[in-house]
Amino acid sequence: MTAYEKPSLDMREIETVLLKHLGPGAAEITPMAGGNLSSVFSFVHEGKGYVVKFSDLEGAYETESYVSDLLSGQDIPFPKCFALGKTGRLAYMILKRMDGRNLSDYTAEEQVRQLPELIGILTKLAAVDIRATNGYGWIGSDGNGVYDSWKEFVVAFNAEDQTGTFWENWYDLYRTSCLERDVFEEIYNRLLAYVPYNELHRGFIHGDFHQWNILSDGTRITGIIDGNCLYGDSLVDLAILDRHMPSSGVIQAYQDYQAKVGISIPYFKERLLGAYYFKGLDGLRFYAKMGWSDAYKGTRHFLLNLKA
Structure with a gap:
């Protein structure tokens, strides 16, 4: 492939x-x-x-x-x-077109200075009113999720048969790329173990919340773009941002903000682990397909070393 x-x-x-x-x-x-x-x-x-x-x-x-x-x-x-x-x-x-440049264009220090605003936007995304819709996983053109449960979506998204999608014939990657079947299956089994914690929470997920999809004028966030949008546990977006700003204290900043505004986060650690495994597994497959071996190795190391 x-x-x-x-x-x-x-x-x-x-x-x-x-x-x-x-x-x-x-x-x-x-x-x-x-x-x-x-x-x-x-x-x-x-x-x-x-x-x-x-x-x-x-x-x-x-x-x-x-x-x-x-x-x-x-x-x-x-x-x-x-x-x-x-x-x-x-x-x-x-x-x-929205004003600003990709947040990735700015220095690490400039990015960190805008973290409080990013946390505020994450909180707003999690609170988006989706009560008029139903379902989990990918959002269809009618605004509803394609699957009846988060588990059904997770299983389908990682199944071998992906005919007609970006992931058609993805099992070929085990043979033609750096993707390792034993590693993928280990992470997948861990992901399934955390599904019960994530599937109790249905919110809006941007799905690609990182510096290349965030616009800034250097001092404030001017826009959020693109996304692989879906319905599920909104902590998925937090996991994405943390993995792209790994030394910026994203998780602590998020927890502090939620405490400050009085938002309770039940089973936070378990849900965050489930979010890391979900996006990390997707990342392993994507990096292998794109030929990005360094990103693959970094994600592999992070996921295998997560502790319950």
């Missing part, structure tokens, strides 16, 4: 899409860094900034459009969707 490659487009394809939705005048069309599964471009039209994203994955942006409406309507700084469509084999989405 080769590493996934984002779709490539020529400028005429992009200009045709923008003309259809905005009329003439799109300028400064520029490729943007980031985005492992989408080809992303920024542009300006009539003095306003936008982003257009293209993907060859089925239904790539229908859920993101739903999430855009959900979050931007609940005081979360998430980009507003402007248009959805298809051009040939590709789905596309046009969004309003």
Whole structure:
């Protein structure tokens, strides 16, 4: 299995899409860094900034459009969707561009200074009102989770048969990449042991809450972008941020903030372990597929050394 490659487009394809939705005048069309599964471009039209994203994955942006409406309507700084469509084999989405640069562009010290605001946003994400929806796991275009329980989702997400998804034929990675079956199965069994703690909590999960999907002007957070959004235990987002800012005291800062605002977190340690195993297992498979052996080794070491 080769590493996934984002779709490539020529400028005429992009200009045709923008003309259809905005009329003439799109300028400064520029490729943007980031985005492992989408080809992303920024542009300006009539003095306003936008982003257009293209993907060859089925239904790539229908859920993101739903999430855009959900979050931007609940005081979360998430980009507003402007248009959805298809051009040939590709789905596309046009969004309003948010100010700021990727938080990853700033120094470690500058990132840590913005940790209190990040903790506040994590808390808001966990409190997003999803009572009108049901289900767990991936959010469908109708706003509901695809699975009836967290366990059902975890089992399906790690099953061999992933026909029609990004993970189709992923078992080939055991043969063609650094992915080790015994390690994967060890972490998977640990994950299942913690599912009972996580599945009691159904909240909104961004699913990719780290510096490359967080925008900042250097002193404050200006936006949260992208995401592999799902329903489940919102501590998954905390685990993601902690793994990407490992020496920043993320977990203690989160616990202190929750205590300060009077939010109780039952079975915090067990739920956090379940979150680490869930995202870490996904990370092992992803890093193996992308050929990122250093990231694979670091995640492998972290997961195998977690203590109950």
